[in-house]
Amino acid sequence: MDPRRPPRTVIDPKVRQVGFFAAPEPIASSPPVSDISPSGNSLSPVMIPPPRHSSDAARPVLFSPVPPASPGRRDSLAPSDLFPASSPTASSPCADAECAFSPGRPLRSNSVRPAAAVTMSSSLPGRGFDLTAAVTASSVPATGLMKIPSGFSVKNAGKARNASVEVENEQGSNSKPLKEKTTKAERRAIQEAQRAAKAAAKGEGKAASVVSAAASASVNVKPHKATKAPTVAASEKKGGGGERPVEKERKKEVPPPRMQYDDTSRVEKAKRRSVVKQTEARNRVELFRHLPQYEHGTQLPDLESRFFQLDPVHPAVYKVGLQYLTGDISGGNARCVAMLQAFQEAIKDYSTPPEKNLSRDLTAKMSSYVSFLIECRPLSISMGNAFRFLKSRIAKLPLTLLESEAKASLQSDIEQFITEKIILADKVIVRHAVTKIRDGDVLLTYGSSTAVEMLLLHAHELGKQFRVVVVDSRPKLEGQRLLRRLVGKGISCTYTHINATSYIMHEVTRVFLGASSVLSNGAVYSRVGTASVAMVAHAFRVPVLVCCEAYKFHERVQLDSICSNELGDPDVISKVPGMEEINCLNNQANCGNLQPLNLIYDALPSDYVSMIITDYGMVPPTSVPVIVREYRREQLWM
């Protein structure tokens, strides 16, 4: 948690509650929620839970001189039941970061390290230099730690294990007396240094992924679309640059550019590596040359036939990939959960090959799985985030762990991600959003969003009297499925198509929309058509509320829907079911100048959005970058 922000006391003016804050009703029985409302934090406009587990577990030990600045928050941290393996997990970053204080440490940063990911915190030392100066005053005993720099390398993990165990022991003995010694100024200096180190580590992680993608000669499994899901794992490659100013590192936080498909050389490269053989669409839309446009339906039979011979891909992942390809699984949450569960399976069946390091090999394997999934269907931003999380978890696996322990820890991490970031997040969103539904409301929704559906059902269960307008559009007509479920539950519904939005908007009092992602300029990246609906609502002065889980937030920015998008099967566009006179005309017209275009997403400008409802509360779109920043920090360091 950001130490600059003092915990608010209850004396603060009540006015603060006005606006984007739900009534802080006691939300019990869900672990992440209990984080949201600790006593000190309840009046903060943006409810950001403090980072949990390993980072916090690490910090009191690592910077043991720091007395707990905000006891109100700290006590809600690190529920050990959620992290069965938390204590060993914490030990490795500790060991590593502790090394930063040792004078001998900088030497190591010059040594050439393998390209693949090592541990997250191993990139710390270079940055930790100025920090050493500050901390030496607090007299961290360098004895015993001196061993690590020489011994600590991923290749001889056994030694490192010994070393870190040693460190652990030492800390246990040292941390207590140190606590009293520091003054306020020193604490401040330490915190500053720590923050700088964090930023640096993050930045390096990014930079390293780019570099390693470019020069991945030795590692054959680097995902060719690694840019889509930037690897977080900090590899040591870039570790050399010791004392670059923090400002420079900030720049590195910019997400790397995505694969542009009009760049022929890179496309060729990617093709050579791909599992799925795709044929390019015959007439592509000129405007979208930068996006992959392949003939749909050609890969499926090929993939199906190779189900039993395709050894590099785990069957569970393979199955999910096929389901993406056929469209059996769609929707941001469903796809993300399916991917994570497939990875869980894959991890369960994984065994480290001899002579290889678990975290490095597993990361590579996962990356190859992801690139397979991307070939089936481009990853959504939420999936990219989830994968990034998984990679950081793998990268931070302590080397001391046995393989089975590591696997169990990863599986439980994934499990926790699913429950906490997706399932519980939805519950929190519903709880917030339902306060915005009043009796007599007419709620409009577009397409089919799981969060909005849960919200409507919950509001109905609470006995609120409202009507739902379901707006739908070709080609997927997802609204019909939503309509069926809502009507089945006894909610009064009106169904119409997207063109009639401005007709129906007169009677609507609120618009609830789902989102595929929320970008850090406040733009909402969502199912195509959402922007149109929101625009009409804005023109009719109807508030637009976007429901989106925070794990879908992304630091990218986007102004239009063209630079980055996904193209669906164009043939779906030219065939209208039930309209034979149109279809027969279009069959032969496929050649030549006619190009059907099937966009999947569009970006809804932030000024059409009245409020974004996330698991951290209800925020205006301008607060998105704040959540992205805080959330990412939490995610990377947990």
Add this chain to the structure above:
Amino acid sequence: MPDVHTLVNDFIIKLKKRKIEGSQATAKQTAELLRSVISSQRVPYTNQAGALIDAVKAVGEQLIAANPVELAVGNIVRRVLHIIREEDLSLTTAAMAGLNLSTVSDDEDDVDRDNYPVLSAAVVAAAARSTLRPPSLQTLLEDMPDAAAIPHTSSSGGDSEGKSKSADKSSRSRKLKHDVIEAVNELIQDIGTCHEQIAEQAVEHIHHNEVILTLGSSKTVLEFLFAAKEKKRSFRVFVAEGAPRYQGHLLAKELVARGLQTTLITDSAIFAMISRVNMVIVGAHAVMANGGVIAPVGLNMVALAAQRHAVPFVVLAGSHKLCPLYPHNPEVLLNELRSPSELLDFGEFSDCMDFRSGTGSPLLHVVNPTFDFVPPKLVSLFITDTGGHNPSYMYRLIADYYSADDLVVQRRPATGS
């Protein structure tokens, strides 16, 4: 007479059943029907024009009632009434001018006597119109709205009058009807050729390498784009398919057949694509007097998106689509709900639909409107067969085609029959 009645009834039934698609076809058929009504109407010696007007009004009222949403019917009825009044006026003025040089005396007596009551009405109408017409300097100087002013005002009217004036003056009793039918024929011709006249202006608006977006299908738009293509302009067109009828597919097919680069998109992708569009060109169902447009459903959304991205929103409309009425709540009052079966398959949703049918209102409603209202502030330009116009100029353009007396056709059932 009986065949006219059956004709009228047939047409009314067609209108009621919404068998006639498109305002152009409706307008044309209405004009043809009115022509036969006029030609079969027995003209009395006294007040010929009044008799014709009454007859047309009677029929027109039924037609409008048959499909009040199809504004083209009312427009044509008013146009024909206007034609009758204009022809009558020009005849009267001709009579007044040729009072001394007339050849046949007995006819002249008749006309003189008969036309006096009409003349007074005509003068009133002319006075009313002269407030709308651009005042010529002469009328301003001679501040008399009566007989002396009439020649000037009427000579500034449409070319139909000019032609009628050259006709034989000897048989004036039959002449009015004849002239009116001539003028109606011209009107029918105009309706038929309005596409070409609009399309002629295409080159002035479409340039090389432009990207044009349109929604649904409109013959006017097709001709317009094709005319620009004929003039060796190369541009690309985005066609939104236009739910729920997906006429955009047909338009795209036509465009491709004529060699235009066409991209077919869904309606939902309009907002995404419009940032790369240079111009939105659409057809209209009707243009109201305030410059608002009754358009196929979805166009309001397109217009809003165009406004957001500062893309010109151009509406093509033939003059038969100009409606002299001011809209009030047009989204609801001038709209029509089509069958829900276009949106939902009854077979799939039958169980939901009668979920609670016994106990009050059903749970599921399906709304399928036909038209959208685009407010004048969202329209950048109208292109009619008389050139390009601002939305704020529409009221004035409309005054050229309609006389103020006919704005309300339905209000006079007593005089109608």
